[in-house]
Amino acid sequence: MHDVRAAARDSLAVGVAAAAMGVAFGVLVGQSGLAWWWATVFASVIFAGSLEFVLLGLVTALAPLGQIAAAALVVNSRHVFYALSFPLHRVRGPLAKAYSTFALTDEAYALTATPAARGWSRRRILAVQAFVQLYWVGSVTLGALGGVLVPAGVVGLDFAVTALFVVLGIDAFRARRDVPNALVAVGCAVLGVVLADARSMLAGMGLFTAYLLVRHAVAGGRRA
Amino acid sequence: MPEPGYLLAAVAVSAAITWTLRALPFALLAPLRRSPLVAHLGATTPVGVMAVLVAHTLRDVPLTAPSYGVPTAVALAVTVGLHLWRRDIVLSIVAGTAVHVVLLSGVAG
CATH class of the missing domain: 1.20.5 (Single alpha-helices involved in coiled-coils or other helix-helix interfaces)
Known part of the structure; x- marks a missing residue:
């Protein structure tokens, strides 16, 4: 139980951000004319926040499945980079690995990429992922049911998601305190948005990975 | 439908x-x-992924129209400053978001 309690504490910050975003998504589903429980189905089966927003727009416009598949590929292609750092080797067992990869959201990746997560057990990693899913599905469902209505004058709650990644980014930086790396990371991210807009995440990660490869090659050359 | x-x-x-x-x-x-x-x-x-995610969430912030991204810049400064100082994830997120909501709701209202 100790691991589960620790996981609840680890994932609390994500709960705050997920609540802000999830309620907003649920409210959108409610306004789209779909039955409220589709919000719950989207959130629990797809479990990919930004894709769910895109998908809602596509299905209400009756977009063909091919277009939906293309959108899923573009929006979620950034996930291919997560295998580099996510500690799946510590999650033993095929079923556990299946769940862990299914639930490998931005938030789950961000939480496990911090230095604090290096000693996490299999159970603690899985519990963190399950809590993140619980927060997301719960807040999306609440939003769709209209149970939690944000007053009309209150705007800007979505900043909670930005703040989550800022904070976890600072924690990831503290692991190495590699200042040039952080500066190039921010530069690539900004360049990605400026150059590629809708595909900004893939462009930004592509640029940054290219930089890391060159840097590794140069460092290797110096060592040789 | x-x-x-x-x-x-x-x-x-x-x-x-x-x-x-x-x-x-x-x-x-x-x-x-x-x-x-x-x-x-x-x-x-990880540092690169976080930077990319942050930039992505901020891609629609208006820089050339009122309020010129000022509420977002202030909220970012509060979040970063608090986190460097106190290292409390939940506190940094809640305070940064609260500042953002107050500034933006003030502008909109």
Whole structure:
């Protein structure tokens, strides 16, 4: 139980951000004319926040499945980079690995990429992922049911998601305190948005990975 | 109104592609798990991923129209400053978001 309690504490910050975003998504589903429980189905089966927003727009416009598949590929292609750092080797067992990869959201990746997560057990990693899913599905469902209505004058709650990644980014930086790396990371991210807009995440990660490869090659050359 | 069958197919396609994108790279990287390059990338990419996610969430902030992104810049400064000072994840997020909501709701209202 100790691991589960620790996981609840680890994932609390994500709960705050997920609540802000999830309620907003649920409210959108409610306004789209779909039955409220589709919000719950989207959130629990797809479990990919930004894709769910895109998908809602596509299905209400009756977009063909091919277009939906293309959108899923573009929006979620950034996930291919997560295998580099996510500690799946510590999650033993095929079923556990299946769940862990299914639930490998931005938030789950961000939480496990911090230095604090290096000693996490299999159970603690899985519990963190399950809590993140619980927060997301719960807040999306609440939003769709209209149970939690944000007053009309209150705007800007979505900043909670930005703040989550800022904070976890600072924690990831503290692991190495590699200042040039952080500066190039921010530069690539900004360049990605400026150059590629809708595909900004893939462009930004592509640029940054290219930089890391060159840097590794140069460092290797110096060592040789 | 979309049919349930169509919606189920849309959910299935989205879920299958998302899971493939999340799981397949592990299988591809498995033989390279011990390579120094993959270890290096594994240790250095998180900062890049976070920067990319932050930039993505901020891509629609208006920089050329009122309020010129000022509420967002102030909220970012509060979040970063608090986190460097207190290292409390929840406190940094809640305070940064509160500042953002107050400034933006003030502008909108």
